[in-house]
Amino acid sequence: MIILLPLFIGLAIIGYLISKPYYREYKRAKVKNLPFNHAWQQIIAQRMPYFKQMPISLQQQLQKHIQVFIAEKEFVGCNGINITDEIKVTIAAQACLLLLNRKTNYYPQLNTILVYPSAFVKKQIAQSADGIQYTRQVALSGESWGFGKIVLSWQDSLHGAELPHDGHNVVIHEFAHQLDQESGQANGAPILGKGQNYQRWSEIFSTQFSLLRIQAAAGKPSIFDYYGATEPAEFFAVVSEVFFEKSVQFSHEHPALYQQLKDYYRVDPRHW
Numbered sequence: 341m342i343i344l345l346p347l348f349i350g351l352a353i354i355g356y357l358i359s360k361p362y363y364r365e366y367k368r369a370k371v372k373n374l375p376f377n378h379a380w381q382q383i384i385a386q387r388m389p390y391f392k393q394m395p396i397s398l399q400q401q402l403q404k405h406i407q408v409f410i411a412e413k414e415f416v417g418c419n420g421i422n423i424t425d426e427i428k429v430t431i432a433a434q435a436c437l438l439l440l441n442r443k444t445n446y447y448p449q450l451n452t453i454l455v456y457p458s459a460f461v462k463k464q465i466a467q468s469a470d471g472i473q474y475t476r477q478v479a480l481s482g483e484s485w486g487f488g489k490i491v492l493s494w495q496d497s498l499h500g501a502e503l504p505h506d507g508h509n510v511v512i513h514e515f516a517h518q519l520d521q522e523s524g525q526a527n528g529a530p531i532l533g534k535g536q537n538y539q540r541w542s543e544i545f546s547t548q549f550s551l552l553r554i555q556a557a558a559g560k561p562s563i564f565d566y567y568g569a570t571e572p573a574e575f576f577a578v579v580s581e582v583f584f585e586k587s588v589q590f591s592h593e594h595p596a597l598y599q600q601l602k603d604y605y606r607v608d609p610r611h612w
């Protein structure tokens with residue numbers, strides 16, 4: 341009997357690993373089948389003005405994604421902020437915009453969303469012009485960590501939802517980083533969908549990234565924030581914000597890049 345014990349334990353572990361994804365899907369289906377909370381619907385109507393302009397099928401998809409997202413992710417209030425349904429729904433709704441129209445595992449690496457009342461201060465190592473390293477304090481509206489956490493300023497997350505056409509959205513930015521991190525290190529190349537070509541993606545993104553670097557160095561105006569010129573991962577996050585928030589102008593000024601993002605996100609926000 342004692343000899344068989346390791347075998348039983350091994351079989352139990354294998355059984356658990358095999359059944360885990362099925363059980364997770366079963367739980368998600370149950371959550372999605374619940375009627376959408378009326379109070380949550382009111383929060384969306386109040387905080388996310390463009391929701392009602394989205395096609396009905398996308399509105400329904402988004403609601404189901406919000407239900408799963410809130411059921412699975414932990415929200416933690418920092419610096420004295422109390423986590424309310426308003427905070428959860430407003431953040432979840434924007435985060436789930438990036439998951440529409442495709443099979444998704446709901447940011448599998450992400451467990452916790454840390455929410456600060458407003459911009460939070462972080463220490464950073466910087467380098468002076470003569471090469472001396474020093475510590476400085478910077479105020480951030482959001483940050484995506486590689487080990488299961490996202491940090492967000494509630495004030496900035498709220499502005500992102502309420503001002504859908506200014507091209508800035510910290511929630512979209514940080515969750516784009518999460519998608520990028522699913523392929524390993526964040527490098528501006530997330531896992532592409534069926535029919536998308538990595539080489540084409542790389543060519544278009546490299547060209548457009550170089551263009552933004554030139555524009556930023558020369559102080560020339562761009563639809564994209566110069567912050568996107570710092571590194572490819574930031575470029576992907578910045579263009580994702582603009583894709584959802586200034587889609588018409590984006591598609592006119594950078595049609596090839598817009599097409600890549602349209603294929604990747606499987607939505608066309610020009611119609612919302």
Ligand SMILES: [Zn+2]
Binds near residue numbers: 513517573577
């Ligand atoms: Zn970033």
